[in-house]
Amino acid sequence: MTTYSNAINVFLSYAHEDEPLRDELMKHLSSLERQGLISTWFDRKVVPGTDWARTIDERLNRASIILLLVSSDFLASDYCYQVEMKRALARNQAGQARVIPVILRPADWKGALFSHLQVLPTDAKAITTWSNRDEAFVDVVTGIRRAIEDLSLLPASSARATLPSIWNIPYPRNPFFMGRDEVLIQLHAQLQGGQAMALSPSPTAISGLGGIGKTQIATEYAYRYHQDYVAVLWARAESQDALISSYIAIAKLLNLPEGDADEQEITIEAVKMWLQNHQKWLLILDNVDELDVLPPFLPTVPGGHILLTTRAWDMQRLATRLEVETLPDEQGAALFLRRAGLLAPDADLLQVPLTDQQLAVSITYTLGGLPLALDQAGAYLEATGISLSEYQEIYQTHRQTLLHDRRSRISDHPEAVATTWSLSFRRVQEKNYAAADLLRLCAYFAPDAIAEEILTLGASVLGPVLAPLASDALLRNQAIEVLRTYSLVRRDPRERTLSVHRLVQAVLQDELEEEEQRIWAERAMLAINAAFPDAKHRTWPQCERLLRQAITGTQIIQQYQIATWKASRLLYKVASYLQDRARYREAEPLYQRALGILEPSLGTGHPDVGYPLHNLANIYLEQGKYAEAEPLYQRALHIWEQSLGAEHPDVGYPPHNLAELYREQGKYAEAEPLYQRALHIWEQSLGAEHPQVASSLNGLAELYRKQGKYAEAEPLYQRALGILEQSLGAEHPDVGYPLHNLAELYREQGKYAEAEPLYQRALSILEQSLGAEHPDVAFPFNGLAELYREQGKYTEAEPLYQRALSILEQSLGLEHPRTRTVRDNYALLLQNMDPNTQQSR
Known part of the structure; x- marks a missing residue:
């Protein structure tokens, strides 16, 4: 019995309705597996917790034989027919795999995309129609064995493929090449498209950043599709001199008498005429970065295919551009590990320990998925024998040295x-x-x-x-x-x-130089500060658009220890936006760093110091950290009273928020005069219809509601609501709060019909304006749940409590006072539910 050291990967594509027939086929294929001829895989072997679609795609791309287990269910399956089969047929057409349809059950497959292929069993007789099903499966296995023997994948001596006699590709095939199958298939379709239309195709350009793998793709294309050509030619094209030298070499390779001409123009014209008068050739012009040197070297009407590699974006109508992207993290990590010798060439990323997977993905992200950088890094690991974590540490301190280190023994990309x-x-x-x-x-x-x-x-x-x-x-x-x-x-x-x-x-x-680095970093930070707006509801979209850059600006401030007023301003604006979006943990250190800049430079009593102090107190209030918030409010109040005067509108904020803090703690007597003071300041300085007046009215109404003073609270809510709707618009998030609070007041009085639509409107406004996961959205969810619980509508109440709890636990934590309140309300619901309902849960 003949055995082979390298088993052929066989991928089974099938509809899950046909699993019993698949299992029968697997039993009959076991003899080929025991002989080491094949290794089979199908989707039920996907490891739990992994990305199943990516795993299937990787396995399909590695397979040399792909079995399509055809039935009516297979043909009806969008994934089998539209995804797996199309990918399989593309690989079959590219000569990368053999696709074999196996007819399991009778179906109308005439005219299907695979109908041009030879199918199994013999005479395309469906397996389930054979009088002896075992004979049908043996017939299928025999056909698969013939396909194995026919492929040039077993002993090297049986390989039938040979390169064209006219061939000057200067590089061997890269054993680590991976992750570009889609590009190669698209490239092949693009180049072959002209032949399908009986036209000479225009040149195609592989375009992208230096190191992205353009030369590697062109080389792999030549090896993978060599059977399409009688001549494969390569020319260096980084300059006019390089092109002239390459065309002279091509002339000699083609045995053109003009190859020895004294005038170079004669030789170039002879090569162009050969390219014009012959067909089925491929000319690769590598590294065409200066496109203006190219036209004199191109045939007017090419008889074959021209492929460029270039960093240029604008092809100036010379070619059709095919852009190459960096590798996704998982593919890049696999390439890196294979180059480092830590992963076998035919293995996938899932076969290395999870910690190594994570480290490799992290390094790939750091290197931006750039194939050249990954090859460089892998070569360094292979040469030094260090671990992945050691490389990561060395890269942080010696990045410049490592990015200049090239250890390739092959000249495909020596730099x-x-x-x-x-x-x-x-x-x-x-x-x-x-x-x-x-x-x-x-x-x-x-x-x-x-x-x-x-x-x-x-x-x-x-x-x-x-x-x-x-x-x-x-x-x-x-x-x-x-x-x-x-x-x-x-x-x-x-x-x-x-x-x-x-x-x-x-x-x-x-x-x-170090000083230049600081200059450019500070300019970047200042430009970000100039563009990032003050955080207001109307500016939120622009804040979100610029947020990633703004956070980078705050990192520059920290890295370069920039202690200017504009630096503090950027820290404050970013923190304010993050606070508005309930991202309190991210906002807090930014306010603290802004304070760290302002206090030493301006003095502890400067009014600008009061703003980060006050907003930091707001964050602590939102997080239920009342002891941390109170002294900050008092200090901000003192600073502004001393520097701005007792009636300045900004002086109204600390009393108002101190009142909120005391109200949350049930200190109603301390809260009321503070609300009244804020209301007085804002009415006098801003006018009776200003939104800040509405904020104070709403807070005072809340205080009265908490004390059961419903008659005093209701008109304050209504006045606040009217001011906000008139000044900000009916859909502004600030409108949602008095709506919700007024609904609470009606619910507590048993006025359920009046309360429910207010809860619903408040929920709609807050969800739309703040986002579905903002902690304030939990208010109307909890309120509606309470409304339904009090009416005995337990089925309607339960999912609302659960939604409110989920929001608060994620945004504020398990032990926040608001979270505990909703959890207690939910527990009360469960107590109220009848035993049968509890039993069903």
Whole structure:
């Protein structure tokens, strides 16, 4: 019996209704498995807790034989037919796998996408129609064995595929190549499309950032689809001289008499004529970054396929661009581990320990999924034998050295990441100095979604070279165009954002002197501060759009110890927005850092110190930390009374919020005069119809409601509601609070018909304006639940309590007073429910 060391991966695609037939087939395939000929896989082998779709896709991409177990259920399954089968047929067409349809049950499969393939069993007779089903399965296994023997996948001596006789690809096939099957299939379809239309296809360009793997993709394409061509030619195209040299070599490879001509133009024209007069050839022009040198070397009407690799974005009508993206984290991690020798070439990421998976994904994220950087890092690990965690630690302290380290023995990409980009940086600076400065500035933003308004609104802080770009769209576009020429930035015209690869940022930062680094980092922070608005409900969308950049600005402040008023201003604005969105844990340290800047520079009694103090107290109040909040309110009140005067409108905030704090603790006597003082200040300074007056009226009404003084509370709620609806609009979130509180008042009086629509309206407003997970949304959920519980509508009440609890537990924690209140209310519901209902739960 012949055995083979490398079993062929067999993937089974089937409808779950056919699992019994699949199991029978597996029994008959066991003989091939015991001989080591095949290794089978199907979706029931997906490990629990893993991404099933990604796992299926990886297994299907690794399979050399794909069995389509055909039945009416298979044909009706969207996933089997539209996803798995289409992917399988694409791999079959590309010569990467053999697809074998196996007809399990009778079905009308004539005209199906696989109908051109030879099917099993013999004569396409469905297995279930055989009088002896075992004979049918034996017939199928025999056919599969023939397919195994026919494939050039077992002993090397049986390989039938040979490369074209005219072949000058300078690199061997990369054993670590992975994650680009979709690109290769798209590339093949794009190049072959012209032949299908009886037209010469236009050149196709693989475009992307240096190190993204363009040359590797072109090389793999040549090896994978060599059977489509009688000649595969390679030319270096980074310069005119390189192209001339390559065309002379091609002329000699083609045995053209003009190959030895004294005039280079004659040789080039001879090669172009050969390309025009012959068919079924592939010409790869590698590294065509300066597109203007290319036209004299292209045939007028090519008889074959031309494939470019380039960093350029605009193809200037020379070619159809196919952009290459970085690798997803999981694929990048697998490539990294394979290159490091920690994962077998045919194994997937799930076969390494979970801790190694997580570390590899983290390193991949740090390296931005860039294949060259991952290859570099993997080679370093292989050479040094260090662990993944050790590499991560070394990278943090020696990033610049590691990004310059290249350990490849193959010349497909001899330069390290840093070297690859340094040349591009120099070319950018030669073409447009402002573009180079723009790139340096972008090195200090978050890499993705850099909103272009940061540049325009931050013009005054960007320095003399960049400032003109902010006010002149033409100059700005010219600079961005130069950067896109080398794929150093990407632009999203719809979102009006730029993005830069995180390693481009790292290399740019490392090339700057320490003082230059600080200058550009501070400019980035100042530009973000200029663009980030004060946090108000109407500015929330813009705050959210700029939030990632704003957080990066706060990190710059910390890293470079920037202690200016504008730095404190950015910290305060970001903290205020995060507080509005109930992200209290993130907001708190930003307020504290703002205080740490303002107090030493302005003095502890300066009015600006009062704002982060007061808002920090608000955060503690929202979190139920009353002991921490009270002294901060009192200190802010003292600062503002002394510096602004007792009747300044800002002086109204600490008394109002102190009153809220006392009311929450049941200290009603202490709370009332503070509410009255705030109300007086705001009525006198802002006018009787100002929203802040409504806020004070609502608080005072709440105080009365808590004491059962419903007659005093109701008109205050109604007046507050009227002010807010008139001044802010009926859908503003502030309108939701008096609505909810008025509903509470009616519920407590047993006026359920009046209360319910108010709860419903408050819930709608708060959900729409604050978001479904904001803790304040729990108020109307709990109120409605209480309403239904008091009416004995337990079925309606229970999911509302659960929703309120879920929101509060996630946002405020299990022990927050609000959470405990709702939990107690829910417990009361369970006590009220009849035994049968409790039994059913």
